Amino acid sequence: MKKCEDTGYQAVRWNEPLIFELGKKGRRGFDVPRSSEELKESVGDIKSDIPESIRRKDPPGLPELTEPEVLRHFIRLSQQTYGTDSGINAGVGTCTMKYNPKINEKLARAAKLAHLHPDQEEETVQGILEIMYRLKQWLCVISGLDEFSLQPRGGAHAVFANATIMKAYLQARGELEQRNEIITTVLSHPCNASSPGVAGMKILSLYPDEETGIPSVEALKEAVSDKTVGMMITDPYDTGVFDDNITEYIDIVHDAGGLVAIDQANANCILGKLRIGDTGADLCHFNLHKSFSTPHGSCGPGSAPIGAREELAEFLPTPLVEFDGERYYLERDRPKSIGQIGSYYGVVPNAIRAYTWIMTTGAEGMEEVSEIAVLNSNYLARKLIKIKGIDLPWFDSHPLRMQEGRFTVEKMKEDTGIGIADVNRRIVDFGIQRCFTSHEPWIVPEPFTPEPTESVSKEDLDRFAEIFQRVSDEAYNNPEIVKDAPHCCSISKVDLGPATDSEKWATTWRAYIKKRERD
Amino acid sequence: MGGRVGLKGTDGAQIKEKAIRLGATKRSPPRAVEALREIALMKDDIDLVTYPHEMGENEAIECGFSPRVIGSVESGSTTAEDTKRAAREMADLEVDMILFAGGDGTARDICEAIDQELPVLGIPTGVKIHSSVFAVNPRKAGRLAVDYLRGEASLKTAEVMDIDEEAFRENRLSAELHGYLKIPFEKRLVQPTKSASSPGIDEESNKEAIAEYVVAEMDDSIFLLGPGTTVKAVADRLGTEKTLLGVDVVNQDEILARDVNEDEILELVKGKDVKIVVSPIGGQGFIFGRGNQQISPEVIKQVGRDNIIVIATKSKLSSRKPGEPLYVDTGDKDVDEMLSGYMRVITGYQEEAVVKVSR
Numbered sequence: 094m095k096k097c098e099d100t101g102y103q104a105v106r107w108n109e110p111l112i113f114e115l116g117k118k119g120r121r122g123f124d125v126p127r128s129s130e131e132l133k134e135s136v137g138d139i140k141s142d143i144p145e146s147i148r149r150k151d152p153p154g155l156p157e158l159t160e161p162e163v164l165r166h167f168i169r170l171s172q173q174t175y176g177t178d179s180g181i182n183a184g185v186g187t188c189t190m191k192y193n194p195k196i197n198e199k200l201a202r203a204a205k206l207a208h209l210h211p212d213q214e215e216e217t218v219q220g221i222l223e224i225m226y227r228l229k230q231w232l233c234v235i236s237g238l239d240e241f242s243l244q245p246r247g248g249a250h251a252v253f254a255n256a257t258i259m260k261a262y263l264q265a266r267g268e269l270e271q272r273n274e275i276i277t278t279v280l281s282h283p284c285n286a287s288s289p290g291v292a293g294m295k296i297l298s299l300y301p302d303e304e305t306g307i308p309s310v311e312a313l314k315e316a317v318s319d320k321t322v323g324m325m326i327t328d329p330y331d332t333g334v335f336d337d338n339i340t341e342y343i344d345i346v347h348d349a350g351g352l353v354a355i356d357q358a359n360a361n362c363i364l365g366k367l368r369i370g371d372t373g374a375d376l377c378h379f380n381l382h383k384s385f386s387t388p389h390g391s392c393g394p395g396s397a398p399i400g401a402r403e404e405l406a407e408f409l410p411t412p413l414v415e416f417d418g419e420r421y422y423l424e425r426d427r428p429k430s431i432g433q434i435g436s437y438y439g440v441v442p443n444a445i446r447a448y449t450w451i452m453t454t455g456a457e458g459m460e461e462v463s464e465i466a467v468l469n470s471n472y473l474a475r476k477l478i479k480i481k482g483i484d485l486p487w488f489d490s491h492p493l494r495m496q497e498g499r500f501t502v503e504k505m506k507e508d509t510g511i512g513i514a515d516v517n518r519r520i521v522d523f524g525i526q527r528c529f530t531s532h533e534p535w536i537v538p539e540p541f542t543p544e545p546t547e548s549v550s551k552e553d554l555d556r557f558a559e560i561f562q563r564v565s566d567e568a569y570n571n572p573e574i575v576k577d578a579p580h581c582c583s584i585s586k587v588d589l590g591p592a593t594d595s596e597k598w599a600t601t602w603r604a605y606i607k608k609r610e611r612d
Numbered sequence: 613m614g615g616r617v618g619l620k621g622t623d624g625a626q627i628k629e630k631a632i633r634l635g636a637t638k639r640s641p642p643r644a645v646e647a648l649r650e651i652a653l654m655k656d657d658i659d660l661v662t663y664p665h666e667m668g669e670n671e672a673i674e675c676g677f678s679p680r681v682i683g684s685v686e687s688g689s690t691t692a693e694d695t696k697r698a699a700r701e702m703a704d705l706e707v708d709m710i711l712f713a714g715g716d717g718t719a720r721d722i723c724e725a726i727d728q729e730l731p732v733l734g735i736p737t738g739v740k741i742h743s744s745v746f747a748v749n750p751r752k753a754g755r756l757a758v759d760y761l762r763g764e765a766s767l768k769t770a771e772v773m774d775i776d777e778e779a780f781r782e783n784r785l786s787a788e789l790h791g792y793l794k795i796p797f798e799k800r801l802v803q804p805t806k807s808a809s810s811p812g813i814d815e816e817s818n819k820e821a822i823a824e825y826v827v828a829e830m831d832d833s834i835f836l837l838g839p840g841t842t843v844k845a846v847a848d849r850l851g852t853e854k855t856l857l858g859v860d861v862v863n864q865d866e867i868l869a870r871d872v873n874e875d876e877i878l879e880l881v882k883g884k885d886v887k888i889v890v891s892p893i894g895g896q897g898f899i900f901g902r903g904n905q906q907i908s909p910e911v912i913k914q915v916g917r918d919n920i921i922v923i924a925t926k927s928k929l930s931s932r933k934p935g936e937p938l939y940v941d942t943g944d945k946d947v948d949e950m951l952s953g954y955m956r957v958i959t960g961y962q963e964e965a966v967v968k969v970s971r
Contacts, residue, residue, distance in 0.1 A: 279930075279965065286963070295962040302968065303935035309968075315954035316966045486934050507748070510755050534930035590763075 102524035104583045105172040112166055113602040116158040123160060154603070173583035175526060181553045183473065184520075184528030186497035186542030187282070187331045189361045189383035196453065197386060197446035206445065211437035215422050221441060222421035225414045228448045232398055235459070236357070236377055237370025240406035242413055243398045243439040248358040249284035250434070251378035251397035252325060255354040256289035257431045258376060258401065258408040259323045262352060265429065274320045276346070278308050278336070281327035283532045285356055294322055301536070306487030307336045313345050323352035323375075329362065331532065331542055333470065333494030334487065343373040352376065352405070358397065360384040361546060362467050362496035365460030376401050381440075385447035396443035410434045465547040466496040469554060473545055474498050476558035480565045482508060486537050497544035499537050506539050511568035511575050513539045518586060519567070519578035523560045640737040641671055643750040644713040647735040648675040650754025651711075651761075658761060661707055663698040666690065692717070696725040703729050709796070711757055713750075716740040716774040723772040723791040731767055732793045733757055742902070744770040745793045760796035768815060769841055770795045771893055773903055789839050789857045789893060789903035818925040821961040823849035826889060826923060833919070835862050836877060836911070838890035838904045842923055846889055859906045874908045881911065887919045888912070892928065892938055899969065900951065901941030909944030917950055923958045929965060937968035945971075 128136075158166075176182060182190045200206075209218060229241040245251035256275065263269040275289040279298040286296045297316045299308035307330075324346045329335040336342075343353045354376035355369045361384045363369075369377045381387045381396040389395065401409055411430045412423035423438070438444075454462065471493055478485050482505025485498055506512040517527040531540035545554055567575050577586060591597035599605035651658070652675045660679040662668030665687040672679040682701055685694045695712070699722045702710050709731040712718055715738015722732055734746035735753040747753035759765040769792045776788070823845035837843050837860045847854030850865045858871030861880055869876060880886075888911075893903040899922055900907060912920070922938075940951045948971040957965045 290962065296964070297956070298959070298963070298965045300929070300965055300967050301935045303933070303937065306935065308966075309954075312954045312966045312968070315956070507752070510751075534926045536930050536934050538934075 100524055102522065103581045104175070104524075105169070106583050107169045107173065109166065109169050109173075111602065112158075112163075113156050115162060115166065116156040118157055120157045120159050120162070122158070122163060175521070177526075177548075180524050180526065181549060181557055182526040183469075183545035183549045183554065183557045184526055184541065184543045186333075186499070186529050186544035187359055187532070188389065188529060189359050189380075189496075189544060189546055190389075190526075191361070191386055191546035192548035193386050193388055193446070194450065194453065197449045200449050201442040201445045206442070209441075215420070219421055221438075221445075222414055222423070223416075224448050225438065225441070225444050226416050226421050228444050228451070229398070229414055231448070231451050232379065232400060235364065235368070236379070236400045237368030238374075238377060238400035239370075239403040240409060240413070241398050241400045242409040242411075243396065243444060244410040244412075244434050245378065245397040245399055246435050246440060247382075247395040248282065248356070248378065248380050248397050249288050251358075251380075251399045252282075252284045252288035252354070252356060253292060254399055254410055254431065254434055255376045255378065256292040256294065256322075256325065258399075258405060259289075259352050259354070260292065260294075261408045261429065261431050262405060263322060268350065272320050272322045272351070274316075274318070275322050276313065276316045276324045276351075278326050278330070279534070279536060280307075280330040280332060281325070282331070282356055282358065285325040285327060289322075289325060295320075301487075304487075305490050306332060306334050307338060310338055310341050310345070313338075313342055317345055317349040317351065319350065321346065321349045321351040323354065325354045325356065327356040327358070329495045331497060331499055332487065332491075332537070333474075333496070333498035334491045335362075335495055339374075340372050347373070354378075358383055359496070359544075361544075362463050362470075364463045365456060366463050370400070370402060374402075375405055381443050381447040386450040387443040387446040394440045394443065396440040396447070398439075412438075414438075462547045463496075466545070467494075469545040469547065469549060470494055470496050470498060470543070472551070473543055473554045473558060474500075476554070477543070477561060480558070480562050481505070482511075482565050482568060483561065496546070497542055499531060499540050499542045501537050501539050502541070503539045505565065505568050509568045509572050511572050513541050515575045515578065516561075516564055516568070517541070519564045519575045520560050522579045522581040523563070524581075525557060525560060640713045641666065643737040644668070644671045644735055645674055646750040647711065647713070647747075647754035647757070648672060648677070650751055651757055652676055654758060654761065661702055661705060663694065667694065667698060692721045695721040699725040699732075706730075709733065709757065709760060711735065711753065713737045716743050716772070719743045719745050719772045719793065720774050720790050723793055728769065728792060728794045730794065731760065731796055733760075733795050740775060742773040742775060742787050742896070745772055745795050756796055756798060759798060765796040765798055767794050768797050769793070771840070771903070773893070787898075787902040788905070791857065792841070815925055815927055818927070818960060819845040820849070821963075822846075822923050822925070822958055825958060825961040825963075826921065830864070831885075832864060833885040833887045834868065834880065836860075836881075836886065836888045836907060836915075837862060838888065838907060840891045840893050840903070842891035842925060842928075843889055846923070857903075859904065872906060874906050874911065877906060877908075877911050878914070881914055885919075886915045887921055888915050889921045889923060891923050897932055897936070897938045899938050899940050899955075901939075901943065905943075909942045909947040912942060912947050912951070920951075920955075921958065922955055924965075926959050929957065929959065929967065937970040939970055941971070 177190050177192055209221060225243060232241045245254050260269060263272055273295050274297055275294045276297045277285045279300050286298060290296050299312045301307055302309050324342060328339055346353050352375045355374045357369055357377045358380040360379055364384060378397045378399040382389045407427060407429040408431055411427050411433050412425045415422055415424045474494060477483050477500060482502055484501050484504055486501060502513050502516055513530055521527050528541040528543055531537060531542060564575060599608055648671055655677050660672055660677045662672050662679045662681055663683045664681050664685055667685055667690055669679060669681050683698055695718055699710060703726045711733050712722055713735040719734055733753055733756060735750045736746040747756050756765060771789055772791045772793055773787050773789055819842050826846050827849045837847055839857050844854045844856055852862060852865060852867050854860055855871040860870050861868040861872055888907060890899055890904060892899050940948050942948055952969050952971050954966050955969045957967050959965050
């Protein structure tokens with residue numbers, strides 16, 4: 094208990110104005126020297142090539158700052174952020190926020206790579222193509238599927254591509270007219286419903302049973318029909334429960350003439366333990382920015398390769414990276430492919446990071462990653478469920494969980510009025526990352542979803558649990574301190590009102606000025 | 613006040629007397645106090661208006677309020693009429709919200725007096741709580757009221773339901789939908805503050821999406837539209853006026869009959885292709901048997917399971933205990949049996965849930 098207080102955590106707080114409010118007229122970072130007359134003469138009038146219609150009448154409204162002012166501003170912002178590199182990040186389940194080894198970064202930022210151009214002739218980029226080809230081969234080995242495309246830029250993009258592949262496959266079989274329904278489970282990542290929805294298909298969601306926490310086989314039987322395109326689910330769920338009906342689901346959907354795609358975005362408990370291709374699934378995707386230790390990059394650039402078994406490989410998005418025994422090349426001539434779904438090769442730096450991680454971790458190492466991630470998660474779970482006000486739904490049927498678990502503070506909220514939003518605002522006072530709650534809809538009320546991954550130490554897990562114990566004690570004895578939290582962070586409790594009021598919020602300085610002037 | 617002596621509610625003066633003779637004590641006052649204590653935190657910021665004596669004054673004073681007392685009652689024998697008058701007079705004073713302690717009977721009285729004129733919230737102290745206008749417990753009622761008064765809660769419409777007590781004492785449960793009240797609810801995702809005066813935007817647009825899909829899929833069958841706001845959205849989409857509490861019959865966008873009873877339905881469905889559109893009513897998730905008894909076992913049998921279209925918003929489905937099924941209680945074992953198992957529920961445009969249905 095005392096340990097939390099002893100940390101003396103106090104985030105940097107600068108009250109830094111927006112960069113647009115900084116600076117003074119006339120300040121400059123550095124002066125660009127004037128061109129010599131000789132140079133001017135030889136280059137000629139470079140401005141005349143710019144059409145009148147796109148020329149600025151006025152200079153852009155940028156703040157005028159010196160170099161130290163700019164540097165100071167961004168250093169301060171970086172000091173006010175929090176992440177895996179600065180402290181315990183065990184709470185962001187579904188995201189697999191593991192420590193990303195710096196050697197991955199070092200290689201991804203190598204000068205040689207920075208100087209590559211995506212339009213270069215294939216002969217001149219054999220090295221990077223070889224890395225991508227070998228990464229693809231590894232992913233086939235890890236998933237048990239036959240072919241991989243590195244094209245998708247994120248999980249939802251990959252699921253959309255898989256839904257499109259299902260449609261292309263049915264079209265080739267002449268069944269697309271008849272079939273338009275995708276079956277998913279409500280505890281799957283919501284993109285398993287929304288991506289095929291965007292692709293124009295009707296979505297059927299299976300709900301978990303009260304006792305088992307997973308949908309029943311009977312529910313799926315009710316859902317399948319001659320209209321079924323396929324099933325798209327995440328397994329394991331973010332509740333940390335592995336849906337062990339999966340092989341039965343696959344048989345049922347196959348019997349109905351549909352396909353099955355399993356979302357392996359977060360595969361951090363099954364790497365080296367289970368190959369989704371061996372279950373009979375047709376398609377899958379991995380998020381390199383989760384299990385394979387590349388940065389999430391805040392909505393990009395992610396990378397989510399999709400894998401297919403042989404029969405579906407011809408539909409994968411192009412280009413595929415191939416090797417003819419002598420040279421590596423990008424294969425574009427694939428008539429049944431759903432086509433190119435992003436520019437150029439894919440996210441090359443992430444391919445390098447993931448390849449580096451696979452090569453440095455090794456096959457046995459990857460198995461160990463899964464084991465330690467699951468062990469850490471269950472060690473933490475044992476501590477959390479002993480804390481007053483915290484429960485783990487479906488505990489009786491699933492006392493052990495995979496690499497994460499979805500807990501609830503519903504009891505705490507009933508007893509004290511302190512809900513998960515309050516708890517999350519308070520735990521950050523102790524220098525840890527807040528927890529992810531849950532995707533919508535909240536089947537589990539007042540949820541939080543810790544996922545320690547393999548890279549959090551036992552001491553850090555103990556401390557994480559101690560902090561929850563402390564916040565629970567506060568909720569039951571001194572709730573105001575939790576209600577008013579955070580107290581030690583860069584920003585205090587935020588009034589969310591203006592952020593959700595379209596009359597007030599602005600995502601750019603220009604929009605802010607416009608809205609303010611209107612008032 | 614009848615709960616602890618097993619009278620299943622105390623509507624009507626006679627039953628109330630019997631309850632008192634059997635040794636019932638009022639459980640409303642302590643529970644109302646429990647709720648008011650939560651609100652007492654902000655007592656300097658609000659004006660509390662109350663009816664006299666046991667209708668709130670006593671409890672308010674116990675919690676340290678200096679309430680403004682209006683109206684007059686005969687202490688010791690207050691009636692439903694007093695409740696209605698109190699609600700009416702408070703509405704006329706344009707209070708921000710009305711907090712009441714009671715059960716379904718009280719909720720009905722208030723609904724009758726002020727309908728959806730202003731926000732109302734129930735502190736559950738009665739035996740019968742079938743209405744969705746109550747907080748889960750008194751403390752939560754207090755907290756929710758505070759959140760609302762601080763502008764941190766939204767408003768939604770919620771069902772006022774009541775069972776026929778006479779039937780209930782004979783062990784038949786027959787709940788009817790009596791109307792709607794506007795109640796505050798906790799915003800989990802913060803919604804625009806400007807919309808705090810209107811029902812939750814997401815819930816409404818979810819209903820519209822459901823309605824749009826149901827209408828897009830409509831064939832030339834005769835449709836029985838059940839009670840409730842979710843089904844009403846379907847009628848709105850068709851451009852027809854819907855009886856909120858009753859069952860209406862439509863064919864395409866033409867209204868064939870309004871607020872029909874069982875016999876009228878049976879007459880209309882004879883030998884025709886018929887579909888039923890229903891939504892689970894209230895917090896307990898009954899598809900049939902609560903508030904829509906006009907759609908009787910006989911009607912359901914004739915229409916058939918495959919022609920029943922169940923619709924529900926996503927928040928309604930997920931507001932239940934994790935994995936809890938929906939229920940049917942038509943009064944006919946065979947029909948309940950037929951309806952049990954897994955059913956498709958429309959939850960959005962081209963979106964359905966497959967949900968367990970239990971007897």
